[in-house]
Amino acid sequence: MNIGIKAIEYVLPEKVLSNDDLAEIYDDWTAEKILIKTGIAKRHVVLEEECASDLAEKAANKIFESGVITPKDVDFIIFATQSPDYQLPTTACILQDKLGIPKTAGAFDFNLGCSAYIYGLAMAKSFIYMGIAKNVLLLTAETYSKYIHPLDKSTRTIFGDAGAATVVCENGHHIGEFDLGTDGSGKNALIIPSGGSRLPRSEVTAIEKEDNGSIRSMDNLYMDGAEVFNFTIEAVPQSVRNILEKHNLNLSDIDLFVFHQANKFMLDFLRKKLKIDKEKFYINIEDIGNTVSATIPIALKRAEEEGRLNKGNIVLITGFGVGLSWGSTIITW
Template structure:
């Protein structure tokens, strides 16, 4: 039987931050300008005290409540997050207990962002293929907004918080081969400089600086938008061509393209560069923003609900970003 995606559920925090609210802060950036530049009208953000584990738990419970599987049947938990509850222990271990998943199940976090969903599918498929597990709970949960300075318009207008839960098992929508890649030389393009062993947080790292109209410190998320854009248009077309070649397929054989929902301008540029028809290219981020590792599963689920994916369709998934890192795969529905 095909190893694949059996079900996806996702959750968004209750709190919503609209462009109108941001307009009151930034002044020269109107709500309409933000929408035009990013394709985002609002984003969901966690409240104080709400963590990645809380969102991941809600998404997993939503999956269990759907009746597709019970917690007792899960034998491995994979959690993609760059905002864990603690430096240690592993957040996936905490979720094993909170979700009532058997102690015989394996659990691990992996620290990866925008390409994490593709890497997570690769690991889940490998675990099942090698007999390590039968039912893998792949969780993606991110609270990037906790890392963003309130006056950093370059990131606050883009990112939102969310979590998704994906069940990978032997009787799901078939997961194909993978194209994975890494360019660590671009680490500084998307980074929180302090907080790790290299640069511990201190009074010095908390000093705020003004940069091109935005304010942040070394304790906050920094994104070099120009560098990230250059990286994306360089690696994504190549990754798409690589994954098509690995499946002996052409662009015409793909029914729907679901890319990491970074921002609408970037996605539209990629679509045109790859000559993908609009009707085959899925964009859905106006009310969520860029939710990092959860953008692809949220978009995939919404495409399902909208009837954009039919039995027998091939869906090409591609994630790219922080690391710098990228990955692609093809799902046969």
């Protein structure tokens, strides 16, 4: 079965947070310094009343407006988010109703971040292969800005909000085999400590503390940049080697590499460690930042629009991060 990606669309919130805006808050950081450290000049963030489901809904409607597929054609919704509207019900169920998708369609959320797009493609492909669905709508959307303390330099300079929609069905851009992995021992490297059953939010968790020039509480997103970096430079090269071996391919056979757009420093380091030609390595972060589960579909869509992805091209995609988790696959465009 030629199961693959039929179409991708994405949306960005209208509100923009630029490096100039952040430089006004962080006295010792200029806009240029932020750009040099992260490769990011601006990022889009949601308004207080906007949720991840709103971004996912808009991205899905762009798919429908393109004429590639109609809501009635969708028989399964998979929504990857760590920013659900409610603890329950499942946000995918809400999206089924809002989008006018038939009640006969299956729908669920799964909580995964930077590797979520790879996992979502794996599930979508599996459902079609097993005859459970024919047209899967894979939605990825995050609003990390809601969890970031305004004075946390380590996260606010990097993350942006976005939503993406992908149609997976037969006769799309062929999705190959998968390499997936998990290391839960690194759970504390990217975490919001409070808010779940393990540690409910309270007056104690809301207490703000200073850490290396940043301020946050246990109610906010925390990232151990050094730990995430160390994990990434070990897990990603091995995952790339694994997926190439599964497809009996070499690095030179790949036309374009699209990795999770974490930050420019990390991407440049990975490219050099893997010895990937610069012209074959896609970086798309300067005007949107790290949009977590939406980075890869946005990058794929933009690469195609820019003529970097054409019929017959082989593209290797890799996601990595919170969990800690990672995944890779190969798509024939």
